[in-house]
Amino acid sequence: MKRNKLIWQPDRSKYPEHDSNGKPIVDLKSQKFTKLWQGPNHPGVTGNMSLELTLSGDEVVEAKTHVGYLHRGFEKLMERRTYMQCFPTSIRMCVAEPDSNEYVLSAAVEELSGIEVPETAQWLRMLALEMARLQVLLRVVPGIASTLSLGLGSQWGMYMREHILDRFEELTGGRIYHMYILPGGVRGQLPDGFKKRMLENLDMIDGFIKRIEDLIFSNNVFKKRTVGVGILKPEWVDQFGVVGPPARGAGFKRDVRKDYPYLKYNEIDFDPFMATDSDIYTRAIVRKQDLIMTVDIIRQILDKIPNDKEIRAKTPNVLHLEIPKGEVYARSESSRGEYGMYIVSDGSKYPRRVNLRGPSYTHAVALLEKMLINANISDVHAIMVSLQTCPPEIER
């Protein structure tokens, strides 16, 4: 497809007028501009946040993100809780993919207190993390088309996701919140017959991927809506701290699993997909390839996982778990990109400070505000969904 032809780039150098700093002069009383608030109860906005858009015609002149609708003060609350009590709190920081939270917190705690994790536990952790990524991607890959009113793929994806959640229930006992990864290891063994059922589900997901390739990725209307729209320029990647699929779509091969291998990722054969076009369509393709890769990784994990009984390291009584003084930053790759937690310990039972670095923090605020300028009002939500913003991790 001739991509250049589809890119819609009107000349906006003359109107609206810009001042010397390059900011548009918006005079709402002149009736040339419209102020449009979208959210928090707007079905197109991902999660509970809102956009304040200034429109000139159909085009966005100025965009502001408003967050804070989900602020619970986690970082304050965790200062009042012991390390063990932090776990149930931390997983609620990002609802869509709670396992990353568990992992980064326990990785940070283990690193500070020097706990060695048994090998089987590491494999099981990796399984949980990849399953979490799988269930997110099953929701997100067709979700971009769902924003553009093709809800069918989303419905199928949700159905597939339910099966993965069933497997989660089998493995951990929880449907959304798992609390599976704890300092020193994991909470349970692989159940009997889990591998067989999981492989059956993965086969089903393979079929699903073929179906959405036909339904979504080869659909001409979908291409027309997404190719050349919402371009993330490569020079913004460092400027805005872009990570994960948006960065990989812009030609930066950044994947924490490859760059800073944690757990047993260096024993697994995978290669993150990279593209350079950096529009919505490319990001959707990157996510779809991630989905294929995740399915492959889970197959490898199930193949290589050792059948060992030891899944918890010897840890001191969790009630008096005290952690040596120090600070640590632990990171992992979530479905949205680099996900990290910075913990400062003052040697007591309670953390001195916990700070979460979620990819949405920059994606949804600084980057989104930049990307929405000159976007068509119809594309705003497609751009937003393609960045996969998750409000709870912005305000925590």
Next chain:
Amino acid sequence: MSEEQNINQNNEPKEDKFLAEENKIRLVTGPDGKQFQVNPLDDYFCDKRPQVVAPKNKIIEKFLNWARAESLWVLGFGTGCGSIEIPPLLSPRFDAFRYGVQMRPTPRQSSVLIISGYLAVKTLKRAIRTYEQMQSPKYVMALGSCTINGGMYYDSYNTINRVDQYLPVDVYVAGCMPRPEALLAGFVKLKERIKAGNAEGANEYAEKFDWYKANQKKIIKNWNMPDYNW
């Protein structure tokens, strides 16, 4: 401009430091050259309190309640983490459409407000606004233990502990977070309540309007909008 400021200093009885500039009392020059004072909060908005609309005929009301119960239009407003379980509710496995539950994108058209989890103060303001924009009869369903007694956020400075102090709640669904099955059970419960004629939350809100408003204003410090603005 200077005159406007003078007016503000003189006539404003108590200074509301969060009041936005466009909501302050100011002098406006009319087309005939006369100046008059405008208080936007009083003058530009509806000044009618919500009214209690009592059902008239019992038998007809019974029939209408049945129709209302079977056609629950839910506002797509995910206020908290419980909203992650709303999409599965509408997908093949749970399929709430069978129960007459449909999603509506605008508060004007919806009849059920789902408070899906904890409410931060900032969201509470929007939830109240949304609730008031909905048309009576309207129902509130609150999910999760955090709406019942604060749950695990009992000590958070930014989330409220009990929703029923601010909005009349019809059904609570416990759990953190409630599973879709629990949500479906909650819908069935709500239907029972409506069919029995007990779900008169809108009237209750109108009756105890002052109490609710006092509670709401206690924690929402920058109210910054008129009291009646639907």
Next chain:
Amino acid sequence: MNDIIIKLLWTLLGLFIVLNWGMLMGASMRKIVARVAHRRGIPIYQPWLDLIKLYAKRTSISHGVMFYLGPVFRLGGGVGIFLFLPLIYGSEYWSNFSWAGDLVLILYFQFFGMLGMALGAGEGGHPNSVIGITRGLSQFTTVEIPLTLAVISLALQYNTLSITEIVAAQQGGVQNWTLFTNPVATVAGMLSLLGALRHAPFNLVKAPNEVPIGPPTEYHSAFLGVLRTNGAVLHVVEAALFMNLFFGGATNWAEFIIKTFLIYFWSVFVGVVHPRFRIEQSVVWFLKIPLAIGVLAVILYI
């Protein structure tokens, strides 16, 4: 005098049938879409319950006189088409008030409801409804052009502007349908039907993910009830219009029901597997292929 009243009563009965058939059709379409998504979908009686609930709302906030009149105009548009549309060919009672130039009047009424809606939505004052109605009007203008061209082609072909006569000319077997005698005009008409019924990819007007939900954003309770009533009527009469123009009309109710169902199903069928166009894309789309086909259809019969 008496004749007129009796005819009016029959027409009202027809309106009642069409309204119920429209709701049933809408519900079954939603069930079909749900089936594609592996769901069971709404109960088949859901639209009636929704309608009762909407009319039974206890409060309704109004924004002014035009806010009242918007849905009324919209309903006027739908019922207006119905009044002048012959439903069953050969039946005196079910042909409503069709007369020699009804085709032109119907084309006018198609726009009438949209304009009324524009006034009401403007009074509602919500920016989303204003954006939605602007999009709706600009899209509908371009949707009308291929349809008008197809109608002109038909008028040239059959030498009449009366729907009854067009249907009469198509009697006597499938081979006489416009579908086969004038396929080019049929294609142009069916493509414009996609835009008129506003399913994907042309549903940007009420796209819930972008402008919730377009023109009726501020409409609620009985206002929305009127709009929904109109929607049910309008869907059937639009399908019936196309049935009369291109598919040989109907000689009895069973034929009417099957044909309108299939014609309406065509737009759902396209819609369920497509995302939506942006407004300028859909405008350009209608001004390209359907317009060219429409022009071709006219040229062939000049």
Next chain:
Amino acid sequence: MDKIIKDLTSRFKVTDYIQQRPNMAYVTVQKELAISLITHMRDIEGFTHFVLLTAVDWIEDNLFQLTYILNSPDKKVDLGIRVMIDRENPTMDSAHHLWQQVATYQRELKEMFGIDFPGSPRVDESFILEGWDDIPPYRRDFDTLKYAEETYFPRDGRGSNDPAEYMKKKLYPDEEK
């Protein structure tokens, strides 16, 4: 990594060097030199990926610790830069000209800790909280439980146990201490 640190020690007087793990280190730098150090790291050493900026409240020492974590995508190393600033009147030079995203972090810090970053765009606008008129909530001397109990309406009958005591009673009845 060692080479970089040695270089930094001579140029920017960094102290308290801690090698956390082979690819992660922390240093402390004076407030005046911090921004030039960060600029140096970004432009010369290739630490182009800004990971996070956050603050830690050391109320005992009357200090705020600001932590900038920088990452070098090529060398695959991280550097945490600690800056100690006074708690009484906290101000810090803004770094938003280096990375545009930093403005968001600074807005949050201004709101949650009350640390001022003069010149940072929109730093005075409220970011997360709305209508907050208490002391900034992430400071250690703000008691969130007390605030919550006073402001909201706790439901009666909610019991709370100290988990350590409770679990000791239930799970480890024999254990001493």
